[in-house]
Amino acid sequence: MIESKTPLFYFDLLSRMAESIADELGLSLVAASKDEENLRAAFYVQFAGLPTTKADPKPDLVIEIATNLVSPAATELGNVRECWRFDGEQLKFYELQKGEYVEPGASLAFPFLQAEDLAAFLEQSKADSADTVLWRLRMLLQKHKPASD
Numbered sequence: 001m002i003e004s005k006t007p008l009f010y011f012d013l014l015s016r017m018a019e020s021i022a023d024e025l026g027l028s029l030v031a032a033s034k035d036e037e038n039l040r041a042a043f044y045v046q047f048a049g050l051p052t053t054k055a056d057p058k059p060d061l062v063i064e065i066a067t068n069l070v071s072p073a074a075t076e077l078g079n080v081r082e083c084w085r086f087d088g089e090q091l092k093f094y095e096l097q098k099g100e101y102v103e104p105g106a107s108l109a110f111p112f113l114q115a116e117d118l119a120a121f122l123e124q125s126k127a128d129s130a131d132t133v134l135w136r137l138r139m140l141l142q143k144h145k146p147a148s149d
Contacts, residue, residue: 024141039065
């Protein structure tokens, strides 16, 4: 069980993890919104770097700290394609399919990544600083990064 850290700590750590993953993979990750009061952030991954329009696309990913891991309602998240939800003990990924959120095998934004992968780093944060955990995540990503052509 993960304990002793504040919800804001985990919110910040998960957001920084997403940024680190994108950075190590050479992907753009742009914050669409960040609400520290409600512990929810939205990011563009697929649409990052595209010019904004009057009708910006929905963000690709929402990260939130929640009081439970019940599958979110699609309208609750504005029909965003993917949600990472952490309740202080467990991390779950949700993917929007046919108007409902279901648990996928892997992240849509980062297809090689499963919730269990990041949950292990959240567990490490009980004993280590956020910076140490992020460094370990980056080292793991660098080991498994596909070779450049």
